[in-house]
Amino acid sequence: MQTDLALWSAVAGMLMLLACSREERQFRPSPPASEVINSVQVSGLNPGANPVGAPPAPEYYQESAYAVSQGKTLFNEYNCSGCHANGGGGIGPPLMDNYWIYGSEPGNIFTTIIQGRPNGMPSFRNRIPEFQAWEIVAYVRSLSGLLPKDVAPSRSDRFYVKPPEQSMPYQVPTGITGKPEPPK
C-alpha cells in the first residue's frame, strides 16, 4: 500500500512537470513583423466598405517577459524616456497612471507610436519595425500594471539601479472624461 502510494505520487508529480513550460524567446520575428510600418491609420473613416481601426495586437508580445524586457531596453534606447521619463512623464504625459488620452488597448498605444499624436508625440512610422513597436507597447502597458504579473517580472535583463517599474500595481484605465472604461 505504501509503495503504491509512493509510486502514484511519483507518477502524478511527473505528469505535473509536463505542465511546466519554459519561456520562449522569439529572436527571429517573421519578415512582415520586421518591416518598418507605414500603413497604420488613425481615423476609422475611410472611403469604401472596410472599417479600419487599431490593428489587432499579436498575443505573444503581451505574454512574454522577454518582449517586455526588450521593450524596456528600446524605450530607453529609442529615447521614449526623453519625454516620458521612466513612465513618470515630463515633456510628455506620464505612462504609469490610469489616465489614457488615446486609449490603453495595445492597438491604441501601437497607433500612438507609429502615427504620432498632436502636441508633440512624434511618429515612428518608417523608423521602427512592427515587432519592436509591439514590444514597446507591452512595456508601456506594464507600467500601469495592465499586463499579468507573471509577464512583468521583477527581474530585468539589464542592470538598472532603481527597482523595476514594469511591476507597477494594476490601475483601472480611465479615459479623457476621467471615468473608468467599461469592462471588456
Add this chain to the structure above:
Amino acid sequence: MTGAAFFITSDQFHCGVSLLVGGGPGRHRMLDPAGPQAGNIEWLYWVIFWILLVVFVLTIAGFARAAARTRTSATEMLPIVKDPEGDRRAHWAVGSAVAVTVLTLFAILVMSVITGKKVEGLTSQNPITIQVIGHQWWWEVIYPNAQADQTVTTANEIHVPVGKPIVLLTNSADVIHSFWAPSINGKRDLLPGYSSAFWIQIDQPGVYHGQCAEFCGLQHAHMGFSIVAESASAFAQWQERQLKPAPDPADPEPRRGRQVFLTHACLMCHTIRGTGAGSRFGPDLTHLASRSMIAAETLPNTRGALAGWIVDPQRIKPGNQMTPNPLEPDDLEALVSYLGTLN
C-alpha cells in the same frame, strides 16, 4: 603539492588549453607575447609549468615505487615491530616534504605577486587614452579628446601605435564583460556603471585578436575584437581619416542607399557622422568600410556578408540587438553600396 595549481591564474589555464587546441598566429595566444606585460605573464607561466612538471614526475615516481614493492599475503598476520630509528626517518621524510611544499607554494605566490606588480606597473606621463565600452555583444571604442570634434568613435577594431603605453578606460553599457587580448595582457572585467583604467603596450606591429572573457549572454562567444598595432605615422594617418565625416556619395546608387539608410530602422541605432543618423545604441558606422570584420569579429566585411547580416542578423547571432531588415533587393543593393563608400 596539488595545491600549487591553485596559484595558477585562470588566464594561464585558458592559455594552456588554447595552446593545446591551437589557433592561428596572433589569434588568442598568450605564449606569443607582443608586449612587456604579456612577456611577464608568459615568464610566470613557464616557471610554474616547470615546477609543476618536476612535482608531477616526482609524484608519479613515488607511486610507481610504492606499487612495485614486494607485498605480503593478506592472510598472514604481521608482527608489530618497534623501530624508533625507522620512525624518526619517516618523521624527517614527511616533515621535509611538507616544508618543501609550503616553501615552493610560497615562492610561487611571491612570483605571482611580483609579476602582477610588473604587469600593473606600466605608466607614462603622456599616454594615449582609449575608452572601451562593452555592449551585448560588441565593443565600442572611443578616442576621447578635449575637443569634441577631435574624438574618434569606432567599434571592435582598436588601432594603437607600437611601443607606446596606452591607458584603456573601461566601462560596460549593460552586463559584466571582460576584455582579453591574450598576447597583450591579462583579463580586465568591464563593469556596468564603474569606470576603471588599465594599461597595455604592444611592441610588435600586427593584428592581435581578443575576446570577451566573462559570460555575458547568448552571443558571448561572438564578441571578439582586434587590436591593430601600427607605426606612429600610420596610426596618425588612421586617426586623421577616422575624424572625417562620411563623404557625400557621388554615384546615384550609393545616394539611394543613403536614402534607404535614413528611411529604415538603421538610423534608430547607428551613427553616420555627416548624415542625420546619430543614435548610439549600435556601433558607429561612419567608417564602416575601413574595418576588416563586422558584427564583433563574426563575419568578414565583404559585400555579401554585410548584406546577409543586414537582412537577417538573428540567423547569424540569435538574440543580438539588431533587428532583421526585410528590404527590397534593389534597396539592399543600394544600401550595401552606400556602406561600402564609408571608408
